[in-house]
Amino acid sequence: MNLQSLIVHLISSRKRQLYLIGIITVLSQLITVVMNIANSLIWWGRIDPDLLLIGCIDSFIATSILAPLFIYLIKKSFNLDEMNHQLQKEANDRGLLEEALKKSEDKYRTLIETTDTGFVIIDQDGRVQDANPEYVRLSGHAALSEIMGRSVIEWTADYEKEKNAAAVKACFDKGYIRNFEIDYVDAKGAVTPIELNATCLEVGGKTHTLTICRDISERRKIENELQNLASIVRHSSDLINLAAGDGKMIFLNEAGCEMVGIEQEMVNEHNIMDIVPDHLIGLVKTELLPALRRGAAWEGELQYKNLKTGSIVDVYATTFIITNPVSKAALCYANVSRNITDRKRADMQLKEAEHKFRTIADLTYDWENWVGADGKLIWVSPSVLRVTGYSVSECMSMPDFPFPMIHPDYGVRTLEKMRSADKQPQNDLEFRIIRKDGAVRWVAASTNPVFTEEGQSAGHRTSIRDVTDRKLSEDAVRRSEEKYRTILESIDEGYFEQNLAGDFIFLSDSMYKIYGYPRQELMGMNYKLYTDKESGKKCLQVYRKILETGKPDKVVDFDIIRKDATRRHIESSVSLQKDSAGNPIAFRGVVRDVTDRRKADKEKRDLEERLQRAEKMEALGTLAGGVAHDLNNVLGVIVGYAELLLAEVNPVSPVTPRLTKIMSGSEKAAAIVQDLLTLARRGVPGRKVLNLNRIIYDYQHSPELEKQSSYHSGVRIKLDLDAGLLNISGSAVHLGKVIANLAANAFEAMPLGGTLTIKTANQYLDKPLYGYDAVREGDYVVLSVTDTGEGIAPADLQRIFEPFYTKKVMGRSGTGLGLAVVWGTMKDHHGYIELESKPGQGSSFTLYFPSSLEEMEHKEITYIVEDYQGKGETILVVDDVKEQREIASKIL
Known part of the structure; x- marks a missing residue:
């Protein structure tokens, strides 16, 4: 016997008992439906199909649970043979019953497929076993095949996955889950909030969950709006109040509590009339309340009493009734009041100010x-x-x-x-x-x-x-300004005014010419921007002195740097400008460009120095020319007889060292005479095409260098010679003496040792060198002699080229003519000298010789010894000095 036959038999043979049980069952299901409808109306204000569907499913589950018990009772209560006979009799009606069941199943299937509520059946692993189209849509997919067998966690938002997994587990543990909210995310990232209600079912011996899903996007939106509205009300700066019909307060926001001095938890203990001052109670009763009873709103100015402080607060109030939207019945009074105490006070002050203004304006x-x-x-x-x-x-x-x-x-x-x-x-x-x-x-x-x-x-x-008086004064001042401006524009000197910080605030036209800046750039410029550090310091010192003494002063001998980076020498007379109270407000003064004057003064000084040097050289030359011949005759006799004696005496004789010293002293005296003659004669006799590298090479292998090296064994000599050095035109003897003198000075400057560097190079000059106003443009051969010695003091730099000026060690070398000879030789060769030296950092002499395009002569001269041997001729010795004749005769 199956369940269908049993039901048919019970209905036919035990109608009364079955009717009673059926009635009880139907009534219980009806009660369930009514309860679901009531809950839907209470919570949502409408009949929710989803909730009704859940009730039906619950009824189906309850019936499934009670059915076995019901069958058991039937078996105990009835004769089964009789039932079988009766059921067989009614078997003909089975087809009709199956057809009815199929129609019912189709009806429910259609309902589930077309409802706007999602249905899904999942297993204990959370995988989808079946689902209606609405759930497929909620999961963010297009077809059921896309989600079959997949876990619902896959389309759950990342931040909800753990929560969803825990909910699935809880559902299987408890057998159900209700009103569970979670967010689904589709492939495009769109989020859909879902509310779930799930119940566990046994299907084929396995537990599954039937889950009903509803899209709550609109509800979530409404909830958010309600939360925002509640937040606005809660944080509004206006008083917002709800009161019952008898005036008892239902709600009062935070601003309202603060305004009237009521604690939030005590709001329901107060009546709205508690905060109305006594003198306004009549207004509330005669105007405000009657207007509300008529269904109209009332608005106007009121005053509230702060129950804590007793102070009175001026407000602008809007009061109205909130009604039921369906029945239109009054629910409560609403009041929105804005604190206008400050505005009222401001209005009062404004009225007082207007009164004062009118009084003042009239007077x-x-x-x-x-x-x-x-x-x-x-x-x-x-x-x-x-x-x-x-x-x-x-x-x-x-x-x-x-x-x-x-x-x-x-x-x-x-x-x-x-x-x-x-x-x-x-x-x-x-x-x-x-x-x-x-x-x-x-x-x-x-x-x-x-x-x-x-x-x-x-x-x-x-x-x-x-x-009128001011305009007349301005006209007079303007005429005066035009007069003085005409004067300022007609003079070469510049007039300026500077504020106390040193910024230009007024400039005459001549200032722009002197400073070399356009008007818009120079105006407002600080003195530090157009002076170097030293000149800026001079200006600052003068400005401070003027501020301290109040007396005019001069800023002399300072340089400005023009916009094109050229320098101009400036003199300025500055005075202090004061206001009517005697307070200093600015500096003003006159600027003179003395660049040309200083240049002329320098040229004058240079000419005077050159004249003095020329006169000194002329006097020296006259002296040398006057005594050189006689000195040479005397020295010649001394040297000659000394040589003869040295040749005659035994080398071990005690006289030999004395004769040697006589020879050495005589040679030094002869060298001095030769230097004097060099300075006196000037010019370059026997000018030839030369190469400086060759002259340096000759000096490198000269006895003089060996002698210097023996005196200064700690000095290392370094040569850096340009292999492609150009030729020059000059005297090899004089140039060799220049190199020897510079090297000797370098050796003397390094008593503790060091490096002597001799370097040659080619260089094209197209701009003046330091110390020279003009330099002939062209190719030059450059000779530099550099040492790492003691350097030259700044005070000595201006005098080192003067004759007889020396700082060398007494008894070794140096007459004070070495650098004078170098200077004279460079002048004779139309060259230039640059000197760089600092105490403790060594010195560097750089010599510039004009190059020559001529080639050196490489003709070799062959001397035949026989041509110089005598053949019995007689030599006549002629000299005006007897001693010279005798020495010459003995040597021959």
Whole structure:
């Protein structure tokens, strides 16, 4: 027997008992449906199909659970044979019953497929076993096949996955889950909030969950809006209050609690009338409450009493009734009140200020008037009589005020500007008026727009002052300024004014020429920007001195740097400018460009120095020329006899060292005489095409260098010679002496050892060298002699090329003529000298020789010894000095 046959038999043979059980079952299901409908109306205000569907499913589950018990009871209560007979009899009706069941199944299938609620069956692993189209849509997919067998966690938002997994587990543990909210995310990232209700079912011996899903996007939106609205109400700066019909407070926001001095937890203990001051209770009862009872809103100014402090708060209140949207029945009173205490106080202060203003305006020295938006005069101060000669009454009756009293040269333009001030910011202008007595006066007018509280134009107010005396003074000052400007523009000196920080605030035209900057750049420039550190320091010292003493002073011998980076030498006379109270406000002064004068002075000094040097050289040459011959004769005798004696005496004789010293001293004296003759004669005798590298090479292998090296064994010699060095034209003897003198000075400068570097190179000169105003442009051969010795003191740099000036060690070398010979030789070779030296950092002499395009002669001269051997000839020795003749004869 199956369940269907059993049911048919029970219905036919035990109708009364079954009817009773059926009635009880139907009533229980009806009660369930009614409860679901009631819950839907209470919570949602409408009949929710989803909730009804859940109730039906619950009823189906309950029936499934009770069915076995019901069958068991039937088996115990009835004779089964009789039942089988009866059921067999009614088997013919089975087809009809199956057809009815199929129709019922199709009806429910259609309902599930077309409902806007999602249905899904999942297994214990959370994988989808079946689902209706709505759930497929909620999961973010297009077809059921896309989600079959997949876990619902896959389309759950990342931040909800753990929560969803825990909910699935809880559902299988408890057998159900209700009102569970979670977010689904589709492939495009769109989020859909879902509410789930799930129940566990046994299907095929396995537990599954039937889950009903509903899209709550709209509800979530409404909830968010409600939360926002609640937040606005809670944090509003206005008092927001709800009260029952008897005035008992239902709700009062935070601002309201603070305004009336009620704690939030005590709101429901107070009546709205508790905060109304006694003097306004009558107004509330006679105006406010009757208006509300008529269903109208009431708004206006009220006062509330702060229950904590007792202070009175001015408010602007709006009161109305909240009604049921369906029945229109009154639910409660609502009140929104804004604190206007500060505004009321401000209004009071404004009224007081207006009263004071009118009082002051009536007594002010200036002429004040107010013209309305229609162009008509509203008010004018009594001062108009003093300025214009017209009384207040005459002005008030004057058509198109104040046009009739404005000078014709300014009338239309001035009136247009005044009227344009109705909508523009402050408008200042000056014009002339004609007084009632015909006198012409200058006035200054300041016009401001006037607006109402609503922002509408209310015309303009004008303050007018008689400035005739000021205009006359300005004209006098302007004429004076033009006069002095003409004077300033006609002189070469520049006039300036600087503020106390050293910024230019006024400049004459000559200043732009002197400083080399355009007007817009130089104006406002600080003195530090156009001076170097040393000159800026001089200016600062003078400015401080002037500020301290208040007396004028001069800034002399300072340089400015023009915009093109050239330097100009400046002198300036500066004085202090003070205001009427005697306070210093600025510096002013006159600037003179003394660059050309300083250049001329320098050239004059150079010429004087050259003249002195030339005179000194001339005197030295005259002296040398006068005594050189006699000195050479004397030295020749001494040297000659010394040589003869050395040749005759035994080398081990005690006389030999003495004769050697005589020879050495005589040779030094001869060298001095030769240097004097070199300085005296000048010029380059026997000029030839030479190569400096060869001369340096000869010096490198000379006995003189060996001698210097023996005295200064710690000095290392370094040669850096350009293999492609150009030729020069000059005297090899003189140039060799130049190299020897420079090297000797370098050796003497390094008593503790060091490096002597001799370098040659080719260089093209196209700009002056330091110490020379002009240099011939072209190719030069450069010789530099550099040491790492003690250096030269700044005081000695100006004198090292003077004859007989020396700092060398007494007894070794040095007559003070070495660098003088170098200087003279460079002049004779049309070259230049540069010297760089600092104490403790060594010295570097750089010599520039004009190059020569001529080639050196490489002709070798062969000397035949036989040509110089005598053949019995007689030699005649002629000399005006007897001793010289004797020595020559003995040598021969």
